[in-house]
Amino acid sequence: MRMPGRWWRHKSTPEKVETYTRWSFHFFAVMEFFSVGLTSVAPLGARLGGAVMLVVAVHAALCFVTVSRSVDWTRGRRPQPTGLLWTLGAATAAIAAAALVLAEHGPHREEVDTAAGGVFGVILIFGPGIIALGVRSRRRAFGLSGGFAAGTLVVALALGAPALTALFTALIVLIGGVFIAFTAVFSVWLLNSVYELDEARETRTRLAVAEERLRFGRDLHDVMGRNLAVIALKSELAVQLAQRGRPEAVSQMVEVQRLAQESQREVREVVRGYRKADLGAELAGAQGVLEAAGIACTIGGSPAAGLPPAVQSALGWVVREAATNVLRHGDARRCTVRLRVLEGLVVLSVENDGVREAAEESGSGPAGSGLAGLRERLSVIDGTLEAGPVGRGLFRLTAEIPLPSQSTPYGAVPAAAPQRPVSEVTS
Structure with a gap:
């Protein structure tokens, strides 16, 4: 129990949010396998149930990998997993269609219909929702669920299902898919917002340091700029007077010395004021x-x-x-x-x-x-x-x-x- 706690405390707040987001959607894939894959063996028998469990396991594995690649793409760590998204979409459609065929033309038992219906519903709800993680446009993310719901209606009617049953099934797929897609869209938005806030906090700290440096540099420029300009002019005048043998050169150099000492005192005052803090x-x-x-x-x-x-x-x-x-x-x-x-x-x-x-x-x-x-x-x-x-x-x-x-x-x-x-x- 000590190691997981240390591992979690070591993460920053954005990293914790990312880990939570990633494993929440990983849990959807795991839940898909245990809810409809593993539970299909008993009602369908060893051969048919094992085949269904294997197909659902493949789909869950695709979902698992898609979540990881999509979250990495969201954070800019890898390119968009377009091929993987298309593969997951095709696998979702194929498995859902096969489940409908099994329910309509398979062994006419209530257990078979229940198991096939469960596979059909869970696959069509989780699949589009996880695909939404890897889609940039929110409209397209929600459109995926609408597309799968429309496909459900067409396939159900083509297989001879009653119109009311087909419409009700499509509605369930639409509501469930939109809910998971909304969860994905909101999770991505929240994750990006947390990272942006963390970057803004770092930027604010750096700007505060830079502003203080600029203030100190401006104060030094105000103090030294005028005095150095006067010192340069008086030094040049003293040189010219000395070359002509004029005694006024000494008084000019005395003035230069006084200005240098005054500049040193003013710089110390600036430094002393900079180091004071109320x-x-x-x-x-x-x-x-x-x-x-x-x-x-x-x-x-x-x-x-x-x-x-x-x-x-x-x-x-x-x-x-x-x-x-x-x-x-x-x-x-x-x-x-x-x-x-x-x-x-x-x-x-x-x-x-x-x-x-x-x-x-x-x-x-x-x-x-x-x-x-x-x-x-x-x-x-x-x-x-x-x-x-x-x-x-x-x-x-x-x-x-x-x-x-x-x-x-x-x-x-x-x-x-x-x-x-x-x-x-x-x-």
Whole structure:
């Protein structure tokens, strides 16, 4: 019982929907064999019943293969199985016609009529419905059932069946075939929609990262573009003045030096603003993004207001990274964020379910490669970060930051720390 559960949890949501769709229609083929194939042996006898069972088994096998090939074609993994669809259609028509002939001209026993009627009805209902999986047009998919129903009416009348009986039989075939065809069409639509939603979620994540990079690049351009243009002009002027032996060249180079230092300061301000994150805004944003992706997000604990700015900024980055990785990894259905302010300590925990088996066994979980960056940010203010699985399918990320005393504020720590290069922003 352990292995099937692990195999199922390892799949993503679209893969689970695809597996469910595939095996639901496989079950139709299996049900066809056991409902009319295997049960025909007793009423028809060993020879005739064995022949009927073999014919139904062949049709069920064709249905089984058609389901696999059609679902693969729907997902673009193989070409449309046109030949297989025609083969299944021809086999369905031939078996149904043979069942009618057996019922009209075979041994005149009630058991034979019942068995032949069962084979006829089940074959004509399941066959067109499974063929509909491999048809692109919905109108054509439903038209298959109408065509088989019309053929049933013609063949029944040709074999001498009463008109009312033939019409009633065709109506049953039409209703059953349309129902299975509708199930096939709806299942294909649902499967494609789930895959498209999953791709849209991945695209949204990539667009968010790209937008942030563009914003940072735009800010750097606004800061550096004007200053570099002025520096270039003043440097050119200083060169010309120096070539002429003019003393004003020195003042121009002093101005260039001042502009360079000013540009360095402004770049540091941009980087510092880029690295700041408001904890309250990040909590609200994470809850909105996760719930939009269908993940129930609960935020509880102490309010974020009143915490030192450095603590809020660091924890804001923890929330941002944790929410991003919950979306990217695993198959979460719920996420719980809890903020606690204890005596001299702030604790933020983010817990989610839906961790895939491979990540759970490796201990990496949904945190990804961002753990190193988060630990680096927290270490500046003496914070710690722990992340790992805490149960079957559960992952928890916990950040702890000591609150500063009034005598040693956080503002004194960064002043003694060396300035970080601008290139680290893109890491």
